[in-house]
Amino acid sequence: MDDWLQDWQAWAALSVALGVAELFSLDLMLLMLATGALAGMVAGLLDLPVAIQIIAAVATSIGMLVFVRPNVVARLHSGPELRLGHQALVGRQGVVVDEVSAQGGQIKIAGEVWTARPYDENEVIEAGATVDVFEIRGATALVHKIPTLGS
Numbered sequence: 001m002d003d004w005l006q007d008w009q010a011w012a013a014l015s016v017a018l019g020v021a022e023l024f025s026l027d028l029m030l031l032m033l034a035t036g037a038l039a040g041m042v043a044g045l046l047d048l049p050v051a052i053q054i055i056a057a058v059a060t061s062i063g064m065l066v067f068v069r070p071n072v073v074a075r076l077h078s079g080p081e082l083r084l085g086h087q088a089l090v091g092r093q094g095v096v097v098d099e100v101s102a103q104g105g106q107i108k109i110a111g112e113v114w115t116a117r118p119y120d121e122n123e124v125i126e127a128g129a130t131v132d133v134f135e136i137r138g139a140t141a142l143v144h145k146i147p148t149l150g151s
Contacts, residue, residue: 007053008044011037028069036061089114089133089141100125100143107131107141116141 018034040057048056094109100116101124107116118125119134119142131143 006044007050008041011041011044011053011057015041028072029065032064032069033061035064087136089136092133093146094131094133094141094143096125096127096129096131099127100131107133107143109133109141114141115139116143118142119144 015034015037018030018037022028022030022034036057036059039060040053043053043056089109092109094107094114094116096105096107096116097113098104098106100107100118102117102121105116105118105125106113108114116131117140123145125131125143125145130146130148132146133141133143135142
């Protein structure tokens with residue numbers, strides 16, 4: 001190129017232009033190409049021939065598109081697992097209000113009173129005990145007593 005514009009400066013300008021364009025597209029394609037242009041810039045700074053600069057830019061862009069972009073997109077599109085309704089109570093702790101056995105019982109979870117049965121049907125859990133909610137079947141919580149230090 002001419003003396004007033006070095007190869008690396010052209011690559012840097014291309015990278016910045018692609019980065020700015022990415023701000024409008026938000027699909028991460030142009031960002032991967034901008035990274036390739038940065039690789040071309042590095043090759044230009046090392047005074048490598050233009051053909052090598054182009055190969056570096058293209059190879060880096062393809063690598064970013066194939067290996068990096070799918071993982072980044074997957075992470076951006078996945079969110080925390082949302083548990084709604086009754087399933088949001090699974091894993092929470094409650095307090096036994098009325099003794100819980102295979103015949104019946106009640107617990108208080110998140111301020112609400114629920115019908116409960118022990119997860120192990122042979123277990124009897126006394127009132128006042130803290131329990132973990134293992135499962136919700138219909139309107140009944142299946143629970144297991146949390147052992148206390150003295151038990």
